[in-house]
Amino acid sequence: MTGYSANDSLALMTDLYELTMAASYFDHGRNGQATFSLFIRDYPAHRGYFVAAGLEDLIDYLERFRFTPSDIDYLHRTKLFRPEFLDYLKELRFTGRLMALPEGTIFFTHEPIVELDGPLLETQLFESFVINALNLQTMIATKAARSVQAAAGRRVVDFSLRRTQGTEAGLKVARATYLAGFAGTSNVLAGKRYGIPVVGTMAHSYVTAFEREIDAFRSFVGSFPDNAVLLIDTYDTLEGAHKAVKVAGEMARQGKKLRGVRLDSGDMAALSVQVREILDQAGFKETLIFASGGFDEFKLAQVVSQGAAIDSFGVGTKVGVSADAPYLDIAYKLVMIEGRPVIKLSRGKKTLAGPKQVYRFLDDQGMMLKDLLARRDEEVEDGKPLLKMFMDSGRRIGPAEPLTAIRDRFQEQLYLLPPAYRGLESAPRYPVSLSRGLADLQDQVEQRIEERELGES
Amino acid sequence: MTGYSANDSLALMTDLYELTMAASYFDHGRNGQATFSLFIRDYPAHRGYFVAAGLEDLIDYLERFRFTPSDIDYLHRTKLFRPEFLDYLKELRFTGRLMALPEGTIFFTHEPIVELDGPLLETQLFESFVINALNLQTMIATKAARSVQAAAGRRVVDFSLRRTQGTEAGLKVARATYLAGFAGTSNVLAGKRYGIPVVGTMAHSYVTAFEREIDAFRSFVGSFPDNAVLLIDTYDTLEGAHKAVKVAGEMARQGKKLRGVRLDSGDMAALSVQVREILDQAGFKETLIFASGGFDEFKLAQVVSQGAAIDSFGVGTKVGVSADAPYLDIAYKLVMIEGRPVIKLSRGKKTLAGPKQVYRFLDDQGMMLKDLLARRDEEVEDGKPLLKMFMDSGRRIGPAEPLTAIRDRFQEQLYLLPPAYRGLESAPRYPVSLSRGLADLQDQVEQRIEERELGES
Numbered sequence: 018m019t020g021y022s023a024n025d026s027l028a029l030m031t032d033l034y035e036l037t038m039a040a041s042y043f044d045h046g047r048n049g050q051a052t053f054s055l056f057i058r059d060y061p062a063h064r065g066y067f068v069a070a071g072l073e074d075l076i077d078y079l080e081r082f083r084f085t086p087s088d089i090d091y092l093h094r095t096k097l098f099r100p101e102f103l104d105y106l107k108e109l110r111f112t113g114r115l116m117a118l119p120e121g122t123i124f125f126t127h128e129p130i131v132e133l134d135g136p137l138l139e140t141q142l143f144e145s146f147v148i149n150a151l152n153l154q155t156m157i158a159t160k161a162a163r164s165v166q167a168a169a170g171r172r173v174v175d176f177s178l179r180r181t182q183g184t185e186a187g188l189k190v191a192r193a194t195y196l197a198g199f200a201g202t203s204n205v206l207a208g209k210r211y212g213i214p215v216v217g218t219m220a221h222s223y224v225t226a227f228e229r230e231i232d233a234f235r236s237f238v239g240s241f242p243d244n245a246v247l248l249i250d251t252y253d254t255l256e257g258a259h260k261a262v263k264v265a266g267e268m269a270r271q272g273k274k275l276r277g278v279r280l281d282s283g284d285m286a287a288l289s290v291q292v293r294e295i296l297d298q299a300g301f302k303e304t305l306i307f308a309s310g311g312f313d314e315f316k317l318a319q320v321v322s323q324g325a326a327i328d329s330f331g332v333g334t335k336v337g338v339s340a341d342a343p344y345l346d347i348a349y350k351l352v353m354i355e356g357r358p359v360i361k362l363s364r365g366k367k368t369l370a371g372p373k374q375v376y377r378f379l380d381d382q383g384m385m386l387k388d389l390l391a392r393r394d395e396e397v398e399d400g401k402p403l404l405k406m407f408m409d410s411g412r413r414i415g416p417a418e419p420l421t422a423i424r425d426r427f428q429e430q431l432y433l434l435p436p437a438y439r440g441l442e443s444a445p446r447y448p449v450s451l452s453r454g455l456a457d458l459q460d461q462v463e464q465r466i467e468e469r470e471l472g473e474s
Numbered sequence: 475m476t477g478y479s480a481n482d483s484l485a486l487m488t489d490l491y492e493l494t495m496a497a498s499y500f501d502h503g504r505n506g507q508a509t510f511s512l513f514i515r516d517y518p519a520h521r522g523y524f525v526a527a528g529l530e531d532l533i534d535y536l537e538r539f540r541f542t543p544s545d546i547d548y549l550h551r552t553k554l555f556r557p558e559f560l561d562y563l564k565e566l567r568f569t570g571r572l573m574a575l576p577e578g579t580i581f582f583t584h585e586p587i588v589e590l591d592g593p594l595l596e597t598q599l600f601e602s603f604v605i606n607a608l609n610l611q612t613m614i615a616t617k618a619a620r621s622v623q624a625a626a627g628r629r630v631v632d633f634s635l636r637r638t639q640g641t642e643a644g645l646k647v648a649r650a651t652y653l654a655g656f657a658g659t660s661n662v663l664a665g666k667r668y669g670i671p672v673v674g675t676m677a678h679s680y681v682t683a684f685e686r687e688i689d690a691f692r693s694f695v696g697s698f699p700d701n702a703v704l705l706i707d708t709y710d711t712l713e714g715a716h717k718a719v720k721v722a723g724e725m726a727r728q729g730k731k732l733r734g735v736r737l738d739s740g741d742m743a744a745l746s747v748q749v750r751e752i753l754d755q756a757g758f759k760e761t762l763i764f765a766s767g768g769f770d771e772f773k774l775a776q777v778v779s780q781g782a783a784i785d786s787f788g789v790g791t792k793v794g795v796s797a798d799a800p801y802l803d804i805a806y807k808l809v810m811i812e813g814r815p816v817i818k819l820s821r822g823k824k825t826l827a828g829p830k831q832v833y834r835f836l837d838d839q840g841m842m843l844k845d846l847l848a849r850r851d852e853e854v855e856d857g858k859p860l861l862k863m864f865m866d867s868g869r870r871i872g873p874a875e876p877l878t879a880i881r882d883r884f885q886e887q888l889y890l891l892p893p894a895y896r897g898l899e900s901a902p903r904y905p906v907s908l909s910r911g912l913a914d915l916q917d918q919v920e921q922r923i924e925e926r927e928l929g930e931s
Binding site: 027029030031032033034035036037038040041042044045047051053088091092095097137141144145146148149150152153176178179180181182183184185186187189203204205206208209215216217218219220221222223224225226227228229230236237239240241250251252253256281282283334335337338339340343344345347349350351354357359360361362363364366466469470471 | 484486487488489490491492493494495497498499501502504508510545548549552554594598601602603605606607609610633635636637638639640641642643644646660661662663665666672673674675676677678679680681682683684685686687693694696697698707708709710713738739740791792794795796797800801802804806807808811814816817818819820821823923926927928
């Protein structure tokens with residue numbers, strides 16, 4: 018595959034400092050039990066919640082984690098590492114525990130998405146991959162959830178492959194958007210890999226490949242009489258609509274139905290209403306109108322509010338790269354080492370010490386009320402714990418979840434999130450507080466750091 | 475590898491409609507010689523030029539293009555395709571010609587980056603991949619070139635892996651940033667794959683893994699006495715600097731030198747000056763200052779103008795996803811079929827008909843003056859043609875270019891681009907005009923479309 022070869026493992030898909038730190042831990046025999054926590058520090062503009070996604074890739078990575086002989090040889094050639102350390106890496110496997118929010122879970126800032134327990138050396142090495150895997154799919158699932166909501170019941174499908182940041186991102190975007198409620202994807206490999214319904218219409222090149230637009234339409238419905246969607250904006254959308262009607266009429270005489278037409282440029286709301294009229298007046302009330310071109314949650318909400326006569330949206334680039342927020346402020350931080358809770362105090366980037374559990378509280382109607390962040394070893398009554406164990410002793414517990422089950426989980430959770438928190442333009446902060454035990458722990462750790470680190474040199 | 479398996483080829487990394495259109499072309503025996511052209515319609519905000527990158531991935535893809543038996547089986551199961559067509563796909567290979575701008579070439583809107591000549595059916599199928607491959611690396615190389623320029627001679631390295639959109643993007647970002655002048659990457663697999671120098675310092679977790687910050691510093695320089703860079707902002711940057719000085723003193727007594735310190739939060743310009751003073755006053759004038767945290771060309775230019783005492787910048791997320799412009803307005807369009815030049819007229823998305831060549835004209839001083847877009851079959855005097863042939867009859871012509879050669883090409887070209895066009899905030903439009911032959915061709919094609927398509931239904 019482009020960008021990959023059989024000689025390379027994902028073990029080298031890491032930042033160099035993970036390996037130099039590991040080498041130094043190895044030198045000094047520092048390999049005690051550690052807990053790292055993955056969380057998002059802040060909301061991107063407009064967002065009030067996140068949708069957890071990407072965990073399955075992390076589990077797969079941790080299960081397969083190993084350095085190949087070719088990897089070790091490369092590390093040797095950098096001249097940075099002692100042979101004893103490289104021998105140690107050859108045998109290194111993940112031996113720890115993975116706690117995580119199940120994919121499809123709705124969550125909020127500062128809540129752990131993943132916690133990894135294990136020897137310091139290995140849990141440190143995973144940092145770059147853990148962040149990368151959860152960042153991409155969580156960001157996209159969140160953007161997609163907002164888009165489905167904006168479409169207000171109309172069908173939304175993923176057309177983003179051509180402009181996702183790489184082809185791997187194309188696969189992951191198809192998965193994350195489907196998870197969050199999209200109806201399908203144009204990405205054929207994602208269809209094969211993840212079992213997502215594949216969808217598509219035709220391109221302008223098909224139209225221009227024929228002498229006349231109507232020849233192209235006739236040829237296409239000849240090949241796909243049951244599910245043809247004709248792209249009508251290559252030369253002029255309304256002229257295209259009239260030609261589509263002509264072809265639909267020819268199909269009707271053979272007992273066939275034109276499935277739909279697609280708009281891809283111009284004023285979508287106005288054009289769709291005009292095209293609907295052209296189709297309806299000719300008696301083709303069941304012919305669907307598809308639209309694509311620059312859609313995201315904001316443009317979807319806009320055309321819907323303008324009364325667009327669009328049945329199905331193809332959503333591409335802006336969702337596929339989460340254009341208004343193309344990364345999350347996500348971090349993977351050491352929170353405990355050998356039983357000692359730790360934090361960093363760096364300005365604007367303070368972390369919360371200690372392994373944690375997230376508890377969710379519902380109101381009388383069963384709607385989401387508030388979350389509580391607590392120490393993992395604390396007793397909390399009533400609230401429902403959200404972090405589940407997915408791996409123990411380096412092994413997966415139970416089979417991979419079907420994507421459809423994850424998709425269902427998200428729909429159920431979304432239904433329980435009060436509408437205010439789903440605002441597209443802005444949303445109030447969902448209440449997340451610290452338990453007394455966790456708050457006290459922070460005070461203790463900060464006080465210890467004040468005493469030991471500050472004012473001393 | 476995560477996201478890939480041996481049973482899958484990149485042939486399915488395409489949009490479904492590429493395959494349904496191909497099936498329809500197959501049905502109707504339409505497989506004449508076609509030319510598709512890849513170009514960028516408009517500049518993202520602030521940009522006045524692009525850096526061509528990603529071609530090597532496209533060549534690799536075209537050379538290896540084939541459907542696996544497992545791919546064919548999947549397509550069969552979609553029930554969309556006739557067995558005759560699937561039999562045809564089994565044997566399908568790229569048989570055409572690839573013209574392209576060599577990687578590292580500076581180019582402008584509407585100039586072809588790639589032109590593919592070949593049978594319609596195959597050249598259509600490649601669309602999604604061609605766009606995806608060239609979009610990502612061209613976008614990142616362009617962003618990186620601007621960042622190197624903003625750093626005004628200071629060293630810039632790639633720290634983006636953790637937040638690139640997938641791990642494949644992490645590899646491609648490392649390649650594209652190096653191509654555009656970065657000095658190295660933290661991405662170890664990119665170092666192995668592309669021969670890029672790998673670089674790194676230490677993380678906050680290393681510091682917090684020790685009881686006291688100074689213990690962490692001592693341990694790290696013990697492991698890497700010749701190239702240790704200490705991260706000093708975990709608790710307080712200036713306190714950290716004092717501890718680094720203490721450790722540097724201990725190293726000096728053993729005849730060793732502390733290589734550097736890294737800042738990762740706070741007011742970088744002010745802090746770097748204070749840290750420089752602390753180091754200098756203690757006699758460590760050669761200890762370098764590294765900085766990371768939210769850098770892109772704008773923040774780089776800002777801290778440089780504020781007189782920051784920073785020697786080397788680690789640039790991550792905002793360049794790794796091209797945050798202010800996370801996609802290009804890039805398209806792959808049919809421009810000729812069976813000798814007939816074609817265009818689409820869709821509002822705001824009009825294309826230029828016909829296969830093309832780009833000619834570059836230099837002024838008396840050898841600086842770039844203007845480009846001319848001409849018909850590929852036209853005679854143009856003086857100008858230097860930029861599109862080269864990279865594949866013919868489906869085979870690569872000559873070996874892959876070394877990345878360092880591409881990097882050198884870009885530096886040479888950048889030197890010839892007049893400074894006005896390199897503006898970070900804004901740049902005038904570099905003059906690109908159409909040859910008389912190409913302009914006439916557009917008129918003829920538009921007139922033909924007016925006659926045949928508009929007003930008729």
